[in-house]
Amino acid sequence: MWLALYTPPSTKPSAPTSITAPNIIPRKLKILSASSGGRVAVSAEADPIPLCLEYATPETIPKHVQQLFEHYQDTKQSNSEILFLLIYALAVECGFVEEHVYREKRHLLKPVPGISCFHAGNVRIATTIPPVYTHLHSDTVFSMQLRTVTERQSAEDAVVAVLQSRLMVVEMGDMLMITLSPAPPRSERGYSVCLPISRYVLNLQMKNKQLFSRFRKLDNLSFELREKIFYPMRVQQLTALDVQLQPTLLGLPDELYPKILKYLDRKQLNVVAKVNRQLNSFSKDVKPK
Amino acid sequence: MDIDKYFYGWDLLHKTIHKDVNKKSDLLMALAHFLLTKTYRLRCIGVGDERAFLEDEEGSELLPEYWNSDSTKYALRYVGTKDLYLLLGHKADDSLVINLLNNHTKSVSNICMEPELLVQELNGDIKTIMPTVPEIVHRYCKELFDPVVTGKLCEVSTQTNQTRRLREFKPKSVKPSPWF
Numbered sequence: 001m002w003l004a005l006y007t008p009p010s011t012k013p014s015a016p017t018s019i020t021a022p023n024i025i026p027r028k029l030k031i032l033s034a035s036s037g038g039r040v041a042v043s044a045e046a047d048p049i050p051l052c053l054e055y056a057t058p059e060t061i062p063k064h065v066q067q068l069f070e071h072y073q074d075t076k077q078s079n080s081e082i083l084f085l086l087i088y089a090l091a092v093e094c095g096f097v098e099e100h101v102y103r104e105k106r107h108l109l110k111p112v113p114g115i116s117c118f119h120a121g122n123v124r125i126a127t128t129i130p131p132v133y134t135h136l137h138s139d140t141v142f143s144m145q146l147r148t149v150t151e152r153q154s155a156e157d158a159v160v161a162v163l164q165s166r167l168m169v170v171e172m173g174d175m176l177m178i179t180l181s182p183a184p185p186r187s188e189r190g191y192s193v194c195l196p197i198s199r200y201v202l203n204l205q206m207k208n209k210q211l212f213s214r215f216r217k218l219d220n221l222s223f224e225l226r227e228k229i230f231y232p233m234r235v236q237q238l239t240a241l242d243v244q245l246q247p248t249l250l251g252l253p254d255e256l257y258p259k260i261l262k263y264l265d266r267k268q269l270n271v272v273a274k275v276n277r278q279l280n281s282f283s284k285d286v287k288p289k
Numbered sequence: 290m291d292i293d294k295y296f297y298g299w300d301l302l303h304k305t306i307h308k309d310v311n312k313k314s315d316l317l318m319a320l321a322h323f324l325l326t327k328t329y330r331l332r333c334i335g336v337g338d339e340r341a342f343l344e345d346e347e348g349s350e351l352l353p354e355y356w357n358s359d360s361t362k363y364a365l366r367y368v369g370t371k372d373l374y375l376l377l378g379h380k381a382d383d384s385l386v387i388n389l390l391n392n393h394t395k396s397v398s399n400i401c402m403e404p405e406l407l408v409q410e411l412n413g414d415i416k417t418i419m420p421t422v423p424e425i426v427h428r429y430c431k432e433l434f435d436p437v438v439t440g441k442l443c444e445v446s447t448q449t450n451q452t453r454r455l456r457e458f459k460p461k462s463v464k465p466s467p468w469f
Contacts (some may be wrong), residue, residue, distance in 0.1 A: 136379075137362060143381045166401070168379060168386055172338050177377075177388060181401035184384045192388060192399040207409050 045218040064127040071130035079201045094230035098131035099145040111151040114243040140171040148177035257282040315406035331367040338364040398436040
């Protein structure tokens with residue numbers, strides 16, 4: 001019976017946890033009993049501090065979310081504003097950073113490859129300063145500009161224009177309408193979803209209890225926003241920049257191909273050359289064994 | 290697309306609103322209203338974003354009073370066959386983000402437009418006001434209206450008849466075999 005023992009990730013912020021979807025939460029598995037039939041009963045001790053919002057509970061909240069809300073400790077906020085900040089925290093987990101925060105912390109942010117979006121170090125750095133956003137219409141409309149963090153931090157205008165987007169959140173009674181649009185003049189589509197506020201932020205008047213005890217169903221919030229807004233937008237932007245989104249033989253750095261192909265003989269090189277234009281050009285530069 | 294035929298009725302709508310129109314984004318919202326009432330056959334029942342409505346409210350093809358009184362926000366309510374739709378516009382910096390919400394299914398679509406770039410004049414016929422109007426209409430239909438207004442298809446086509454030959458990929462060594 002195969003049993004995997006996971007070890008929690010190192011706490012150094014520089015170690016990138018580049019996983020395609022941070023739902024593979026490391027847990028310490030405790031073997032309770034092992035029968036001869038091959039079945040093993042295990043109990044999972046949940047990590048004391050979850051990595052991302054999807055695994056948060058009313059008692060434990062990820063460090064970056066705690067950090068984010070610390071900036072607003074002294075101000076009283078409406079439920080819709082609190083939910084807006086939760087949405088921003090999720091955006092940060094998906095590789096989006098508010099524009100001003102990006103400009104301040106650009107030198108500290110690590111590149112994020114196209115095959116993933118969550119970088120634990122970047123997420124913590126991005127929440128050390130509060131994001132800049134505008135409130136309109138007596139706090140029913142919140143708007144902020146986001147920048148996507150990718151593996152190439154280019155300063156070219158054309159690349160920057162692709163990676164910018166606007167997050168707009170409109171309160172409509174008990175619902176929140178969330179829209180993420182590419183920055184104009186791009187004419188690609190935007191993504192939007194409507195979510196009820198009270199499903200995620202309860203209206204409890206709890207003295208001496210933390211704000212986080214009012215949050216519910218954060219896994220559902222995480223799912224809705226990732227699937228309908230943040231992942232599609234990130235994929236759209238990276239596709240426009242020709243960044244590899246899947247780990248593939250064609251996504252390797254160029255200098256690696258001669259080192260791999262030098263082990264092939266003439267016949268095998270011919271086969272590689274017939275695959276596609278990219279491998280064709282690489283195989284022509286290699287001397288067969 | 291035959292602009293004269295497709296935009297029949299626009300001049301009449303524009304005449305009713307041209308005294309109120311004071312910014313370029315007004316015209317983009319008016320165009321959205323025109324398309325919703327003409328092509329999608331919805332009727333406008335007023336301003337605001339209340340999601341409760343009485344089923345027997347009768348709508349109009351005209352834009353209601355005070356539809357553009359707020360300089361940064363638009364909210365119009367439309368009724369289709371027993372469904373309420375909300376057309377919301379919010380200005381953010383130089384762009385206008387328009388959302389269409391189907392109140393029953395809670396599905397929402399969005400589009401981001403730049404009024405300064407797309408609208409040339411505030412008065413005149415449709416081609417003077419928005420020279421690229423076929424593209425604008427195509428984007429409105431594809432991104433904003435079709436995903437939300439269920440069962441209603443956009444009757445406009447901005448492309449000329451093109452015959453496309455789709456080449457099916459068949460690997461040479463594999464012979465097609467029946468499914469059973």
